[in-house]
Amino acid sequence: xxxxxxxxxxxxxxxxxxxxxxxxxxxxxxxxxxAISSNSHKAINHLLINTxxxxxxxxxxxxxxxxxxxxxxxxxxxxxxxKNKDIATHLQPSCVIGTTAWGFARSDLENAxxxxxxxxxxxxxxxxxxxxxRSTKNIILMGDQMQLGQPSxxxxxxxxxxxxxxxxxxxxxxxxxSMGIFLGTTYRMHSAVNRFISDAIYEGKLExxxxxxLQCIKVPDGYQGILNKExxxxxxxxxxxxxxxxxxxxxxxxxxxxHQLIGRIFTTKTGVERLxxxxxxxxxxxxxxxxxxxxxxxxxxxxxxxxxxxQGQEAPIVFLSMCASNANESARGxxxxxxxxxxxxxxxxxxxxxxxxxxxxLLETAASNIxxxxxxxxxxxxxxxxx
Numbered sequence: 293x294x295x296x297x298x299x300x301x302x303x304x305x306x307x308x309x310x311x312x313x314x315x316x317x318x319x320x321x322x323x324x325x326x327a328i329s330s331n332s333h334k335a336i337n338h339l340l341i342n343t344x345x346x347x348x349x350x351x352x353x354x355x356x357x358x359x360x361x362x363x364x365x366x367x368x369x370x371x372x373x374x375k376n377k378d379i380a381t382h383l384q385p386s387c388v389i390g391t392t393a394w395g396f397a398r399s400d401l402e403n404a405x406x407x408x409x410x411x412x413x414x415x416x417x418x419x420x421x422x423x424x425x426r427s428t429k430n431i432i433l434m435g436d437q438m439q440l441g442q443p444s445x446x447x448x449x450x451x452x453x454x455x456x457x458x459x460x461x462x463x464x465x466x467x468x469x470s471m472g473i474f475l476g477t478t479y480r481m482h483s484a485v486n487r488f489i490s491d492a493i494y495e496g497k498l499e500x501x502x503x504x505x506l507q508c509i510k511v512p513d514g515y516q517g518i519l520n521k522e523x524x525x526x527x528x529x530x531x532x533x534x535x536x537x538x539x540x541x542x543x544x545x546x547x548x549x550x551h552q553l554i555g556r557i558f559t560t561k562t563g564v565e566r567l568x569x570x571x572x573x574x575x576x577x578x579x580x581x582x583x584x585x586x587x588x589x590x591x592x593x594x595x596x597x598x599x600x601x602x603q604g605q606e607a608p609i610v611f612l613s614m615c616a617s618n619a620n621e622s623a624r625g626x627x628x629x630x631x632x633x634x635x636x637x638x639x640x641x642x643x644x645x646x647x648x649x650x651x652x653x654l655l656e657t658a659a660s661n662i663x664x665x666x667x668x669x670x671x672x673x674x675x676x677x678x679x
Contacts, residue, residue, distance in 0.1 A: 293407075293430045293432075294429075294430070295429050295430065296430055296431075297430065297431040297432070297433060298430075298431075298432050298433070298472055298473070299413070299432075299433040299457065299460060299467055299471060299472030299473070300312075300432065300433065300434045300435075300472060300473045300475065301435070301436055301437070301457070301466065301467040301472065301473070301474045301475065302434060302435065302436050302475045303436055303438070303474070303475060303476070303478060303489075303494055303498045303640075304436075304439070304478060304480060304481065304489065304636070304637070304640035304641075305478040305479050305480025305481055305606065305640065306475035306476070306477060306478050306479070306498070307475060307477075307479055308411075308434055308435075308436075308475060309338065309339055309342050309411075310342075311434075311475060312339055312342075312343075312409060312411065312432075312434050313339065313342045313343040313346050314346070315432070316328075316339075316343050316388060316409065317343065317346055317347060317350070317352055319406070319407055320347070320352060320354045320386045320388065321352065321386075323385040323386050324385075324386070324406040324407055325383060325384075325385065325386075325387050325389075325404065325405045325406050325407075326387065326388045326389070326405060326406065326407050326408075326409065327388075327389050327390070327391075327396055327404075327405040327407070327408040327409065327424075327427060327428060328340055328343075328388060328389070328390040328408075328409045328411065329390070329391065329392060329393060329395075329396055329408065329409070329410055329411070329416075329424055330392070330410065330411040330412045330415070330416060331392070331412060331415045331416055331420075332392075332412075333358070333359070333360040333362050333390075333391075333392065334362050335411050335412050336358060336390040336391065336392070336411065337358055337360070337362045337363055337366060337390060338411075338604075339390075339409070339411045340356060340358055340366075340371065340388060340390045341363065341365050341366065341369065341371075343356075343388060344356050344369045344370075344371060344388075345369065348369070353386065354386045354387060354388060355372075355382075355384055355386065355387040355388070356369070356370070356371045356372070356387070356388050356389075357371060357372035357373065357374065357379075357382060357387070357388075357389050357390070358371060358372075358373055358389070358390040358391060359373065359374065359375060359376055359379070359390070359391040359392075359395055360373070360391075361373050376391055376394060376395035376398060377398075379391065379395060379398075379401060379404075380398075380400040380401055380404065383404055389405075393416075393420040393421075393423055393424050396408065396423075396424040396427040396428075397423040397424055397426075397427070398427075401427040402426050402427060403426070403427070403428070403429065404427055404428075405427055405428040405429070406428070406429055406430065407428060407429070407430045407431075407432060408424060408425070408427060408428035408430070408431050408432070409432045409434060410424075410431065410432070410433050410434065410435070410456070411434050411435065412434075412435050413433040413434055413435030413455065413456050413457050414435035414436050414437040414438075414439060414440075414441055414455050414457045414458070415435065415440070415441060415455055416435075416455060416456055417454065417455060417456070418454055418455075418456055418459050421456045433456055433457065433460075433472075435455075435457050436457075437455065437457035437458050437461055438465055438493050438494065438632070438633055438636055439603060439633055439636060439637050440599070440600060440603050440633055440634065440637055441455055441458065441633065465493060465494055465495050466494050466495050466497050474497065476497050476498055476499055477498070477499050477500070477501055478498055478499070478500055478501065478504070478640075479501045479503075479504065480504070480606050480640070480643055481500055481504060481640060481642065481643060482500065482504050482505055482507050482508070482523040482524070482642075482643065482644050482645075483500040483504060483505050484505075484521075484523045484524030484525070485523070485524060485525060485639065485640075485642050485643075485644070485645070485646055486498060486499075486500040486504070488525055488639065488673065488674060489636060489639060489640050491673075492632075492670055492673055492674070493632065493636045503561040503562075504561055504643075505523075506559060506560070506561045506562070506563060507523065507558075507559065507560060507561050507608065507643050507644040508522040508523050508558075508559050508644060509522055509523065509553070509556050509557070509558050509559075509568065509608065509609070509644055509645060510522065510556055510557040510558075510559070511556075512556065517552060518549070519549060519552055519553065519647070521645070523644045523645055524645065524646075525639065525645075525646045525647075525648065525674065526645065526646070526647045526648070527648050527650070527674070527675035527676070528545060528549065528647060528648065528649045528650070529650060529651070529652045529675075530542050530545050530649055530650070530651060531651065531652065532617050532651055533617050533653075534617055535615060535616055535617040535651070536615075536616055536617070536618075536621055536622050536623045537578075537579035537581045537582060537615055537616065537622065537623035538579060538581040538582040538584075538585050538615055539582065539613070539615050539616075539617070539651070540585065542582075542613045542614070542615065542649045542650075542651075543582070543585050543586055543589045543613070544589075545649055546575065546586065546589075546590075546611050546613060546647075546649055547589050547590060549611070549647060549649075550573060550575075550590065550594075550611065553568050553573070553609060554568055554569065554570070555567050555568060556568045558572060558608055558644070561643075568608070568609070570591055570593045570594050570595075571593070571595070571607075572607055572608045572609055573594065573595065573607055573608070573609045573610070573611065574595050574597075574602055574605065574607045574609070574610045574611070574641050574642075575590065575594060575595065575596040575597075575611045575613070576597065576598070576599055576602055576610060576611065576612050576613070576638045576641070577596075577598065577612075577613045577615055578598065578599060578614070578615060578628065578629060578634065579598070579615055579623055580598060581615075582613055582615040583596055583597060583598055586613065595607070599634045599637050599638050602637070602638075602641055603637050605641060606641050606642070606643055607641060607642070607643065608642070608643045608644045608645065609642065609644065609645045609646075609647065610638065610639065610641045610642040610645070610646045610647070611647045611649065612638045612639065612646065612647070612648045612649065613649045613650075614629065614648070614649065614650040614651065614654060616629055616651065616654070617651045617653055617654075618651075618653055618654070618657070619654050619657040619668075620657060620658060626657060626659075626664055626667060626668075627663075627664075627667065630657075630667035630668065630670060630671050631667070632667070632670055635670065635671070635674060639674070648674060648675055650675060654671060655668075655671075655672055655675070657671075
């Protein structure tokens, strides 16, 4: 790279952070000055912490700093923490500095860095990237435009409000080789889960690592219920009417199924067997109303949240509660309920099993244009998976 940029698209579980830290460390060895940015200090410091840990493991020296203390691990690793105005005075060869656009857009940092890494580039706007770009000679964009996009907090002219990956790829699901790198192997999902994600979201280009298929949940002898698979996507229809953003019927079914899974034998990708407990499940819903109902009905240690909360996380089992009886009448509309990126994030948290609880009437949703027809079709594919 020479005064240029590189885009790296990291599908779920494909090792985006792993790849990023290795590239950063190789540049550190060359004495480069490296910047890390994203939409949040948490995302910035996640990549920074992983990089510092890897450097310590490999005995590689460097100077590391950020501008917000989001994790006690930063102090434990010896990462300096100071304000944006102090960055320029601390620059040195083989350094990694993390901050937001507010820091790197400063005039005293013009051409200060050799490389700027943008993590979660699917959530960083074109306008912010342009503001940061003058601080560096080269830009590496890491993210996935097929997962959750940036939160919209204002009105922007033309396409400047788009995320940089949306702007570059213009709705293309996977980045072409001529434009960047697609990390095409997931090290998280069993192939029975990944099959839907790959075909429906990533043009069939996302493969599952062979070891992933060692992950399985043993079905008890004599069991006759709906959870009769060792891995994969299990659709669970639950009849209800009149629900727009919460369903007691789905909560009741989820509680029942979760207890059926507790105590089953889970085999990890390394062949280790252990009993399933509450830490092995994520309970996901599109609406906070349903999230609160699930929290009240499940045990205190259950991990319950919206899709947004769990991006970047994983577990052997994921429950997705669709909540609404009718997509056309659902809160925030069909575009929110059947959003491809949100379904992708929810299902792809699962290492082994994704359980989709839904009203069968969602399959009868009336579409009024091609975009809505594609959304309904995606959901139909999800809950009618054929092994």
